[in-house]
Amino acid sequence: xxxxxxxxxxxxxxxxxxxxxxxxxxxxxxxVHKELAGVYDFLPLGLRTLKKIEQIIREExxxxxxxxxxxxxxxxxxxxxxxxxxxxxxxxxWFKTALSAGGELxxxxxxEEPITEMMKTYIKSYKDLPVSVYQFQTKFRNELRAxxxxxxxxxxxxxxxxxxxxxEETHNQFYHKxxxxxxxxxxxxxxxDCTYQTFASGGIFSKFSHEFQTLIPVGxxxxxxxxxxxxxxxxxxxxxxxxxELGIKKEELKSEQAAEVGNIFTLKYKxxxxxxxxxxxxxxxxxxxxxxxxxxGVSRVMGxxxxxxxxxxxxxxPESVAPYKYYLAPIGEQANKIAAELEAAHPEDILLxxxxxxPGEKFADAELMGIPYRxxxxxxxxxxxxxxxxxxxxxxxxxxxLDELKGILK
Amino acid sequence: xxxxxxxxxxxxxxxxxxxxxxxxxxxxxxxVHKELAGVYDFLPLGLRTLKKIEQIIREExxxxxxxxxxxxxxxxxxxxxxxxxxxxxxxxxWFKTALSAGGELxxxxxxEEPITEMMKTYIKSYKDLPVSVYQFQTKFRNELRAxxxxxxxxxxxxxxxxxxxxxEETHNQFYHKxxxxxxxxxxxxxxxDCTYQTFASGGIFSKFSHEFQTLIPVGxxxxxxxxxxxxxxxxxxxxxxxxxELGIKKEELKSEQAAEVGNIFTLKYKxxxxxxxxxxxxxxxxxxxxxxxxxxGVSRVMGxxxxxxxxxxxxxxPESVAPYKYYLAPIGEQANKIAAELEAAHPEDILLxxxxxxPGEKFADAELMGIPYRxxxxxxxxxxxxxxxxxxxxxxxxxxxLDELKGILK
Numbered sequence: 160x161x162x163x164x165x166x167x168x169x170x171x172x173x174x175x176x177x178x179x180x181x182x183x184x185x186x187x188x189x190x191v192h193k194e195l196a197g198v199y200d201f202l203p204l205g206l207r208t209l210k211k212i213e214q215i216i217r218e219e220x221x222x223x224x225x226x227x228x229x230x231x232x233x234x235x236x237x238x239x240x241x242x243x244x245x246x247x248x249x250x251x252x253w254f255k256t257a258l259s260a261g262g263e264l265x266x267x268x269x270x271e272e273p274i275t276e277m278m279k280t281y282i283k284s285y286k287d288l289p290v291s292v293y294q295f296q297t298k299f300r301n302e303l304r305a306x307x308x309x310x311x312x313x314x315x316x317x318x319x320x321x322x323x324x325x326x327e328e329t330h331n332q333f334y335h336k337x338x339x340x341x342x343x344x345x346x347x348x349x350x351x352d353c354t355y356q357t358f359a360s361g362g363i364f365s366k367f368s369h370e371f372q373t374l375i376p377v378g379x380x381x382x383x384x385x386x387x388x389x390x391x392x393x394x395x396x397x398x399x400x401x402x403x404e405l406g407i408k409k410e411e412l413k414s415e416q417a418a419e420v421g422n423i424f425t426l427k428y429k430x431x432x433x434x435x436x437x438x439x440x441x442x443x444x445x446x447x448x449x450x451x452x453x454x455x456g457v458s459r460v461m462g463x464x465x466x467x468x469x470x471x472x473x474x475x476x477p478e479s480v481a482p483y484k485y486y487l488a489p490i491g492e493q494a495n496k497i498a499a500e501l502e503a504a505h506p507e508d509i510l511l512x513x514x515x516x517x518p519g520e521k522f523a524d525a526e527l528m529g530i531p532y533r534x535x536x537x538x539x540x541x542x543x544x545x546x547x548x549x550x551x552x553x554x555x556x557x558x559x560x561l562d563e564l565k566g567i568l569k
Numbered sequence: 570x571x572x573x574x575x576x577x578x579x580x581x582x583x584x585x586x587x588x589x590x591x592x593x594x595x596x597x598x599x600x601v602h603k604e605l606a607g608v609y610d611f612l613p614l615g616l617r618t619l620k621k622i623e624q625i626i627r628e629e630x631x632x633x634x635x636x637x638x639x640x641x642x643x644x645x646x647x648x649x650x651x652x653x654x655x656x657x658x659x660x661x662x663w664f665k666t667a668l669s670a671g672g673e674l675x676x677x678x679x680x681e682e683p684i685t686e687m688m689k690t691y692i693k694s695y696k697d698l699p700v701s702v703y704q705f706q707t708k709f710r711n712e713l714r715a716x717x718x719x720x721x722x723x724x725x726x727x728x729x730x731x732x733x734x735x736x737e738e739t740h741n742q743f744y745h746k747x748x749x750x751x752x753x754x755x756x757x758x759x760x761x762d763c764t765y766q767t768f769a770s771g772g773i774f775s776k777f778s779h780e781f782q783t784l785i786p787v788g789x790x791x792x793x794x795x796x797x798x799x800x801x802x803x804x805x806x807x808x809x810x811x812x813x814e815l816g817i818k819k820e821e822l823k824s825e826q827a828a829e830v831g832n833i834f835t836l837k838y839k840x841x842x843x844x845x846x847x848x849x850x851x852x853x854x855x856x857x858x859x860x861x862x863x864x865x866g867v868s869r870v871m872g873x874x875x876x877x878x879x880x881x882x883x884x885x886x887p888e889s890v891a892p893y894k895y896y897l898a899p900i901g902e903q904a905n906k907i908a909a910e911l912e913a914a915h916p917e918d919i920l921l922x923x924x925x926x927x928p929g930e931k932f933a934d935a936e937l938m939g940i941p942y943r944x945x946x947x948x949x950x951x952x953x954x955x956x957x958x959x960x961x962x963x964x965x966x967x968x969x970x971l972d973e974l975k976g977i978l979k
């Protein structure tokens with residue numbers, strides 16, 4: 160992409176009420192625009208990164224054999240009344256709205272109820288099970304406070320996966336596969352080293368659920384961990400009986416702040432029972448479907464990546480989710496010509512800074528935007544038929560011949 | 570894709586309250602699921618078709634040089650009060666909701682206000698103009714009635730493009746390019762022959778706006794047209810002074826029902842003036858930005874395509890938007906083996922019916938789903954080393970050798 164074609168400009172300042180480092184840089188670098196507290200628009204660079212994270216998650220969901228759908232945001236209270244999740248006393252983050260034609264609707268904060276109801280159309284027999292369904296869908300949550308940029312918002316993109324099994328054993332096999340898929344996802348988006356599967360409260364239906372927590376100083380959660388024993392606990396389950404069961408003492412655990420980047424949950428019959436999702440087993444007996452749900456906040460993961468890797472100069476994107484891999488900054492007429500040819504050949508990989516501004520401004524923008532590699536071509540480098548390539552993360556600089564550069568672009 | 574991996578089944582009946590033919594078939598064929606009146610979920614086949622239409626539109630928007638963004642659904646009343654579009658008396662399709670932290674929010678039925686406000690951050694000088702920005706985004710409209718399936722819903726996917734120009738002349742050039750892009754889009758999705766650019770009311774700011782109307786018996790609009798003079802008018806502008814201006818008599822016009830599949834609108838200063846979107850011209854003088862907006866309801870277009878081409882056996886998709894191009898129905902053990910190999914080589918093009926059901930059921934599902942080509946491989950066709958291919962639209966059947974079949978799959 161040519162920067163001269165972009166309507167977005169980097170900004171000197173972020174809104175004063177924006178405290179999270181990631182949000183400040185995402186706004187200043189032109190990835191997002193703040194609509195109101197907890198509500199953001201995605202600008203072209205931000206949308207590209209969001210879609211790259213989405214595509215990585217999609218690929219891993221498809222490998223699980225899950226089918227992609229897209230449910231509505233507008234919700235019928237009738238379903239949520241059956242599971243006792245319509246009342247504001249039970250679920251305090253509903254956005255509700257009046258329908259002109261009469262009655263009230265909700266904006267889905269999650270989708271267990273409608274997906275369970277929908278599956279009643281398609282699940283009749285044990286032959287229809289197991290099955291799993293996922294979506295990328297905008298969730299709405301009426302958070303009282305929103306202060307962590309795109310890490311906690313009132314409207315956000317979520318991947319939610321739901322599994323439907325004939326029994327607990329089949330469920331457990333799938334649940335374990337999702338654990339592995341989630342680990343692969345965090346590795347692929349660059350968070351593998353600092354993200355841990357964590358024991359969390361299972362509510363009243365399961366002993367534990369699992370969260371995936373990324374260690375990060377501004378995280379809203381506190382986790383307790385023991386690296387040697389590979390045990391990580393959410394603060395809420397650091398209780399004598401849990402420690403006993405896991406065979407660990409509280410003194411062996413260190414605490415750290417973390418941000419939740421995913422959760423997986425054995426639902427058992429919590430929704431299938433009240434919503435009456437049943438199947439006939441091989442003996443012809445009616446049984447209730449055993450369910451699980453598995454979430455990843457896509458825009459939240461983007462915020463956590465931004466927060467985790469940003470330095471004092473700006474964002475630092477892992478290659479897999481960077482909007483572009485190369486920031487190409489030509490200096491001089493011949494360099495401009497070569498750069499234009501390279502961009503034309505690789506428009507998806509190269510962000511070409513073809514603006515008429517000073518090299519120092521180009522370099523500062525490259526750093527602020529966090530593009531993994533900055534490539535400078537100038538009369539000086541061209542004298543040796545070379546280009547300079549700088550790694551945003553390590554700061555390491557190398558000279559490449561133009562042929563070597565074309566080679567790595569392929 | 571293998572049908573045995575799909576959780577969706579075709580249904581014998583559609584909901585009784587569903588009157589539109591397209592909605593009945595889309596539900597029965599497993600493309601959508603009805604959540605409540607005017608609110609639908611997209612199932613895997615439906616989501617594929619929706620995304621194919623979206624991608625065709627995206628490609629044409631990118632050719633215009635427009636940048637893709639994604640704005641929020643949640644809206645700050647403050648902006649809409651400035652343009653006098655917050656009050657329910659002025660805009661009667663708002664969904665409004667209360668924010669826990671205090672105050673009221675709206676769910677965007679369109680995005681002129683927030684995008685105009687956002688552009689104030691980026692448009693400062695004539696050098697920043699012209700510029701155009703688009704998105705694919707879920708719109709919410711509190712329609713009193715919703716009875717046309719996915720052709721008119723309370724929650725729907727829309728492509729909305731906004732243009733920002735320094736003056737009317739520059740705007741007109743872009744407006745004309747969008748007209749051409751829209752024609753290309755309707756041709757590419759298969760509606761080219763039956764979609765007309767139509768004069769419609771321009772409101773108080775422009776003499777006319779343009780709609781794109783697809784002739785279809787169940788359409789909600791009435792258009793008056795004269796094929797020889799290539800003039801099509803929305804009923805609302807069939808007035809003596811308009812007919813005079815266009816040099817046509819009412820007797821020369823025939824009326825027909827049509828569904829609006831897009832509209833383009835010269836906004837002039839309607840939003841930029843109250844929201845104060847200004848720029849410095851080359852003389853340093855402050856001027857107001859000249860705007861246009863251009864919409865296509867993506868899910869609505871999908872509904873119109875379904876409605877337009879469906880016959881008594883089911884849906885009939887144009888190749889460009891069909892979820893899969895080939896419905897492969899093998900009969901017999903050797904055929905199953907060959908079919909499995911073909912599907913594995915072309916999973917994006919082939920929907921393989923590998924279920925253990927009768928050939929008649931497979932054929933009926935192929936027709937209901939509207940996949941452009943049904944390919945049958947059986948012991949009988951294999952005796953001649955051939956496969957039978959049937960065109961869903963024309964009903965024409967041909968025998969191809971397996972090599973010819975592999976050739977067209979490439």
